[in-house]
Amino acid sequence: MASGEAVKKKRAGSAIDPLWYRDAIFYELHVKAFADSNNDGIGDFQGLIRKLDYIVDLGATCIWLLPFFPSPLRDDGYDISDYMNVHPSYGTIEDFRQFLNVAHERGLQVMIELVVNHTSDQHPWFQAARNAPAGSPERDFYVWSDTDQRYQDARIIFTDTEKSNWSWDPVAQAYFWHRFFSHQPDLNFDNPRVLEEVLKVLRFWLDMGVDALRLDAVPYLVERDGTNCENLAETHAIIKAIREALDAEYEGRMILAEANQPPANVRSYLGDADECHMAFHFPLMPRIYMALSQEDRLPITDIMAQTPEIPESCQWGLFLRNHDELTLEMVTGDERDYMYLAYSGDPRMRINVGIRRRLAPLVDNNRGRIELLNSLLFSFPGTPILYYGDEIGMGDNIYLGDRNGVRTPMQWSGDRNAGFSRANPARLYSPVIMDAIWGYEAINVEAQEADPSSLLNWMRNMIALRKLFKVFGRGTLRFLEPENKKILAYLREYDGEQVLCVANLSRVWQPVQLDLAGFAGMVPVEMLGYVEFPAIGKGYYPLTLGPYGFLWLELQTASAGAGDEQEE
């Protein structure tokens, strides 16, 4: 440099390709639920380290860890009391560092949570704030008011437990703002010191080598009167500042937006590739289930038609289920009613505005439906995110409170406590599932590893297959419009790769005629078995699919490949 100043080298992540997240397979897990190494009934990092080979063998490439920080655990760790440490139940910061290194050695990336909309009310910042005088810098870390009538247009998110977004604090003698539980006060991003502290947290974990951060509850960072306090320009400015800091000092890292919003609003969190790299596609998830239940592709094609284009370096995060309820906030009232009727016969299956069930129970343990839904997950434009246990078809426990029914211990084997822990069963953080259909003796990793036809082995094959084709992570999407609406057909294209996906949403056989005139002369090759289908002609291309059947067809030119020249 002309001035002689040193060029600060950006700190690289563990992946070479800066767009690694576009080809990734995410695996979401809770440390406490995965494996317990010290037999105290709670999963920990040492247990997780021992199970990393399982995740590698599954084919996942990035582990998404749910919150593992010190916390009173009143919201499953999303109520953080110390951002730069590990909850003692899960191990130490050194254990985390070891986990990170071992994961990287196995070629896995790691995403953790950046929960900065709010803290626990036990966080030292809040304790200092409530004891500090009004108007002081300490008090100003949170959003206070003398009245609970401000921001009345902001909806309440946890409708089952909260009646207001304001709570009275007797110590501060003021109301504090919280979009979630009343023990989770929102940070005040109008105070620049808050962002400074958030960036310290960001750097702490990125310096350690973490590859990605999920920005929790990102639409709610800033509040303004007369608005619904969601998706505000000031909130986007905060995200841009976070991204700027990340880009200035780091390479190959990623931030993902959790914004449970309509597609157009979610799109705004990607900005001009200057906010988040990824965002969850929340509205797609319930519509996939709706399409399956209605045996009609419309809910899917409709929501995808509303999905705007995103910058080249950005990506959607797709999932079938996660640690929360199957949220129905982003569907219409009628659609919500339909979903409740179709997927939650027992009222205990409902929570807030959603359904708290795992994938397999949602689809009545129907293997064909599970496979079909996963085929959509793996072939739609975006990065698939798997929720731990869904790869073996784990069940849930609707008799547990909150969303704990989908957060039960991983079922490793038919041994005591499902092989999760050797602790006294009464000491487990949660009971394992034990009924005849979903219990760990019926559904566990060990049994499915030994069974060539198991769901686990099916998932491994599908993931390995998807990873062979960049088109799934990076390609464009175009729906075909066959007359039979029970058939969902779409084309994915990327860099010369052309893949036709056809899915039967119905429980019975379905014929379909596809308009593939633009591909006349090409040969569809069924991708799972590498079987050539008849060449595409000028007329409609007929296919017949069995119940919940799907086809992935790679469209090849008749003489594709490296050529077949003769020796000179």
Place this chain on the structure above:
Amino acid sequence: MAGIEIPAELQKRMDEIGPVDLVVGVSGPADVDALRAKAASLRGVGIDGEAAPPAKIVVAYAGVPGAEPIPVLEGGIQLVAYPPPQAMGSGAFWMDVASAQRSALELAASWRARACLVVYGDLAVLDAETVRPFSEPVLKANVDLVMPVYPAGKYDGLINKSLLAPLSRALYGRRVRWPLPADFCVGANTLVKLTENGAARTQNEPQLLWPSNAVAMYGGQINQAAVKVQHASPVDGLDLTTVLTELAGSLFEEAERCAAYWQRVRGSQVATRYGDPCPPVEHAEPVDPRPMVESFVIGWQNLEEVWRLVLPPATLLELKRLARLEVEQFRMPDALWARMIYDFALAYRMRRINRTHLLGALTPLYLGWVASYTQEVSGATAQEAERRVDQLAKVFEEQKPYFVSRWRWPERVG
């Protein structure tokens, strides 16, 4: 990019010498006196036509930089020592060679050389007449890689003929005779490709170097140079299973890493040969297939349980039939052999059993192939045997859909 650590002494030498056209890297330690004598003959290896000055050449060998006097040879050819790679002395012969080859390539990449000729430690290739078919296509015609074609008798290099060459050709679509070369020459682009890191920063397990497979993956141009030298066989004294494990294991590993590429390759391209064809080597010594067939039969008796984990029932049935044949009748069909290699590659990927045990179980099958092949070509000329080997490679290509299908949906049916 380059992973070699260049000591200050060597960097100083590199700076003094400046830009070079051709780095000739000796893959391993070398006798400096012999090297000096051989290297001097390289003067006159041209680059850009008659009027152009001769190429600026540096000959590099594994040694201690600065420990020896710095000789400058006739014609301005320089000798430098590069630090021996850490992996050398691993006990695995080809791994040592590959480590040294990589070091030579990394040195050349650091130097930003226009080309790098990697030569085997016996220096047999190191004379102008032999070097020219390697270096000229790279320096004059921007060919990305020149691979060697060594003269070989019909019974020479059978692991290469039966497995390495046909599998590489079928997967990567280039008809390269010796995909695991002792000598080869690469251009600047290929230098970068071969020395850049893999998919992840942390995955740095030592690997053999399959330059033609790597170049095929980025669509580079590959030529072959007919050379008249034969290197002493490095397998003498080594256990066959050890050799198979190291070579086949590496190629299977490569197949796992590069699956997204090779599954799209159909057919194969010729890799044009330069230089006068090597005269065929005619062996007179007959080969007795009996001990090999016996090994195969013992394998059937003892390893059937392992083979069951790897091979589908139809293949096992064919093996059972083979095990009952008289030696004179023993013939292993090419398609059967090709499918078995594909099944072993798949089992290697799937980690169905310990990989060393898996590759050990391949040995009796390989001996069965050798017994079959040697009987088939016993009365053939070297050229006829060569055509026979080419026929096998075509069968590997024909059977490739079987491999792709099983790779994508591994089930032991059929």
